[in-house]
Amino acid sequence: MSAHTHEADTLPLEPEKATLEGKNKVLGFWLFLGGEMVLFGTLFAAYIALRNQIPDGPTPQELFKLSTVAWATMILLTSSLTSVFAMMAMHRHDLKMMLIWLGVTVALGLGFLGLEIYEFYEYVHEGHGFTTNAFSTSFYTLVGFHGGHVAFGILWITLLIIQGTRKGLTVVTAPKFYVASLYWHFIDVVWVFIFTVVYLMGKVGP
Amino acid sequence: MSTHETTSPSKRHKHPSPANHYYSYIASILLTMIAFLLVMYGGLDKTFLYGFLLFMALIQVTLQLAYWMHMKEKGHLFPIIGIIFGGIVALTAVAAAVFWMWW
Numbered sequence: 001m002s003a004h005t006h007e008a009d010t011l012p013l014e015p016e017k018a019t020l021e022g023k024n025k026v027l028g029f030w031l032f033l034g035g036e037m038v039l040f041g042t043l044f045a046a047y048i049a050l051r052n053q054i055p056d057g058p059t060p061q062e063l064f065k066l067s068t069v070a071w072a073t074m075i076l077l078t079s080s081l082t083s084v085f086a087m088m089a090m091h092r093h094d095l096k097m098m099l100i101w102l103g104v105t106v107a108l109g110l111g112f113l114g115l116e117i118y119e120f121y122e123y124v125h126e127g128h129g130f131t132t133n134a135f136s137t138s139f140y141t142l143v144g145f146h147g148g149h150v151a152f153g154i155l156w157i158t159l160l161i162i163q164g165t166r167k168g169l170t171v172v173t174a175p176k177f178y179v180a181s182l183y184w185h186f187i188d189v190v191w192v193f194i195f196t197v198v199y200l201m202g203k204v205g206p
Numbered sequence: 207m208s209t210h211e212t213t214s215p216s217k218r219h220k221h222p223s224p225a226n227h228y229y230s231y232i233a234s235i236l237l238t239m240i241a242f243l244l245v246m247y248g249g250l251d252k253t254f255l256y257g258f259l260l261f262m263a264l265i266q267v268t269l270q271l272a273y274w275m276h277m278k279e280k281g282h283l284f285p286i287i288g289i290i291f292g293g294i295v296a297l298t299a300v301a302a303a304v305f306w307m308w309w
Contacts, residue, residue, distance in 0.1 A: 030285035034292030041296020045303035
């Protein structure tokens with residue numbers, strides 16, 4: 001019997017919650033996500049308060065291109081689904097498929113980040129710099145913080161994939177994968193509010 | 207090791223069927239498309255549109271929290287409490303900003 005099948009046979013049903021340490025990691029991560037909600041909530045509050053302070057520079061209606069945002073949204077939504085597939089593979093104890101789906105998630109995340117960098121580049125060329133007005137500063141802070149979270153998630157999941165190829169799926173590594181997938185879903189949840197409040201409501205007008 | 211004795215390979219159907227994940231995805235795609243199309247092509251009343259957009263965002267987020275983040279499964283009482291506390295503080299900040307600007 002090879003080491004791999006032995007491992008697959010003895011791995012518990014939900015490896016991420018099989019140990020107390022794993023359970024604590026998941027609970028601690030949920031509390032961290034509660035804190036993240038506070039961070040993004042205050043950034044949203046700042047944006048909502050300042051979004052009409054446009055003494056000079058383009059308005060949201062002139063600036064935002066909804067087709068780019070729609071593509072970015074579809075990409076991020078799909079990446080959230082592929083990380084669900086990764087967790088379904090983990091629950092089947094299928095290490096290879098889990099790593100493949102996490103790789104797809106990272107690739108889609110990179111696509112999203114590329115679109116956002118392109119978008120910011122265009123905006124700066126249209127006279128919408130970070131210090132142009134209170135609207136632009138609060139816009140870049142809110143959307144940029146989200147983009148920073150995406151970039152961190154890409155780095156994190158890439159490192160987890162490397163660790164997964166070396167250490168495999170155990171009760172120690174499983175909570176790490178599970179928690180990273182929660183983080184990725186949370187990024188998508190925040191993006192739902194960003195495209196609704198920032199882009200769509202910005203396009204509708206004050 | 208006691209942690210390794212918790213299961214047998216035969217009972218692997220505790221997780222809800224993947225169908226819910228697909229339904230959440232399809233619902234999210236549809237809600238997103240409706241939201242974008244309403245703003246791109248609709249000449250709807252602003253106040254109605256604001257409310258409707260927020261409503262659709264809330265449905266989508268609830269679906270994703272419940273199914274993709276497994277909140278609907280057992281043993282998620284404390285995560286729900288933590289998220290609710292975070293949400294209360296976040297909503298207070300947003301409500302304060304809205305109140306400050308529009309009243």
